Amino acid sequence: MxxxxxxxxxxxxxxxxxxxxxxxxxxxxxxxxxxxxxxxxxxxxxxxxxxxxxxxxxxxxxxxxxxxxxxxxxxxxxxxxxxxxxxxxxxxxxxxxxxxxxxxxxxxxxxxxxxxxxxxxxxxxxxxxxxxxxxxxxxxxxxxxxxxxxxxxxxxxxxxxxxxxxxxxxxxxxxxxxxxxxxxxxxxxxxxxxxxxxxxxxxxxxxxxxxxxxxxxxxxxxxQISLFQLIDVGILIGTDYFPGITGIGPKKALTLIRKYKNIETLILKEYQNFDFHELTPYIIKRVRKIFVFPEVLESLDNIHWNFPNKTRVMSLLCREHHLDKNRVNSNLAKFEKNYKTCRENFIFKKDYLKPKQATLDYLL
DNA sequence: CGCAAATA
DNA sequence: TATTTGCGG
The missing domain is CATH 3.40.50.1010 (5'-nuclease)
Incomplete structure (x- = not known):
């Protein structure tokens, strides 16, 4: 969470x-x-x-x-x-x-x-x-x-x-x-x-x-911190990848990282105040890597917003799951209408299709 | 959540 | 017309 x-x-x-x-x-x-x-x-x-x-x-x-x-x-x-x-x-x-x-x-x-x-x-x-x-x-x-x-x-x-x-x-x-x-x-x-x-x-x-x-x-x-330091703050508070240090919440983590700049120095100076036992250099390195260099899908061809396939929707919702046909149908009708107006909007503002210049990478 | 019907 | 209630299977 x-x-x-x-x-x-x-x-x-x-x-x-x-x-x-x-x-x-x-x-x-x-x-x-x-x-x-x-x-x-x-x-x-x-x-x-x-x-x-x-x-x-x-x-x-x-x-x-x-x-x-x-x-x-x-x-x-x-x-x-x-x-x-x-x-x-x-x-x-x-x-x-x-x-x-x-x-x-x-x-x-x-x-x-x-x-x-x-x-x-x-x-x-x-x-x-x-x-x-x-x-x-x-x-x-x-x-x-x-x-x-x-x-x-x-x-x-x-x-x-x-x-x-x-x-x-x-x-x-x-x-x-x-x-x-x-x-x-x-x-x-x-x-x-x-x-x-x-x-x-x-x-x-x-x-x-x-x-x-x-x-x-x-x-x-x-x-007044860098993204690197915010990640260190996150590690101290606790993320999906490390439970965090007991006794350190958002406010304290921020103060500590501002003071010591990074987790390594923080542990060195504050080791008697908190239990950093679980936070090994290996864990620090691994968690940082997950946030800084996550594996992502880079080839993104064929991104389209298509007309809904009514037959397939009905088959999944009504035939397989027995949802109310009228309810689904009326929603699909609204859906198609919204899709059409949305699409006109998009064609009108075609420039959104072109990927912009990559945003400033704060890490480099 | 999101809708439709009921309620103020 | 705005807000509440109850339902979806």
Missing amino acids: GVKLQNIIVRKHIRYQDLVGKIIAIDAPNIIMGLFNFTRKNPDASDASLILDRTQRPIFHLYGLLYRVNFYYSKGIFPIFCFDGKVSELKRVVSKDQLKDFLFTQKWYELAVKESNKKLARQIALSKEYMWQNIIKESKQLLGALGIPYIESPASAESQCAYLVKKGIVNFSNSQDFDSILFGCPSLIQNLSKSLRRKVQGKWQYQKIQTLHINLHKNLKNL
Whole structure:
């Protein structure tokens, strides 16, 4: 769950009109996780409150993505979804065994459905071997059918999004996590959704929120540190790749890094105040490398926003998942309309198609 | 989340 | 017309 940078990073409200005709890289796993956390019947976060179809599989990603992409198009935004590839071994490991597990579990699930063993099907559908892999698989299928481009990053989705912004291929990245800025993403957008409300932890209650923009360059200037040093701050607080040092939060990490310039000096001077036992030179080097030189997909041919393939969408949503036909149809109609106006906008502002000069690389 | 129907 | 409620399978 991303690095806790919210207290030291300045975020500015951004209006929808500033996003018209812009291309935004979407951190797909992050946004899907958001849909998962929200689309529930009860405030308790148990799987029991998920909405399932008659094949006992969750459907939050299907409705969620259809609605969300519709929302992007309605605001004149062109989304490119980025998915995780094989994630670094320091992060949650998706091994080959697990991939094999999924294929096996998938077969097992299909058998349970065939035998109308509802209880078993449900158990498998919600198991961790099956559910997330299948959610991701179906999300890609749906995006493909909707004519939305997506990229499978060799490493993490966030680093791929950051790369696209850095290269000027897209205008913004959209992720709720702050990890993107450690990856050097110059321009990050948060809370990009229609309802602009968020569930308060564990309660059946909402708080109003607004769409926010983070300018990395301005923030570094404001914090008076370099991106390298911000990464060191992140390592101290804790990221997906290292749990962090107990007793050091965002404020303290910032003060310490400002004072000592880097983690090495900090450990040398403050070793009696904190437990740096876990933070070996090897770990420091590895985590820094992940953020500074992430593996990304560089060849990006055939990025297109196509007309939705209605037959394929209907087949996935209604035939496979038994979603309400009328509901899907009316949404598809809106979708096509939004797509058309969006496309006219884009053709009108053709210059966005050409990748701009690579943005200033703060690292060099 | 996002929609549609109900409510003030 | 603006805000709340309940539902999706």
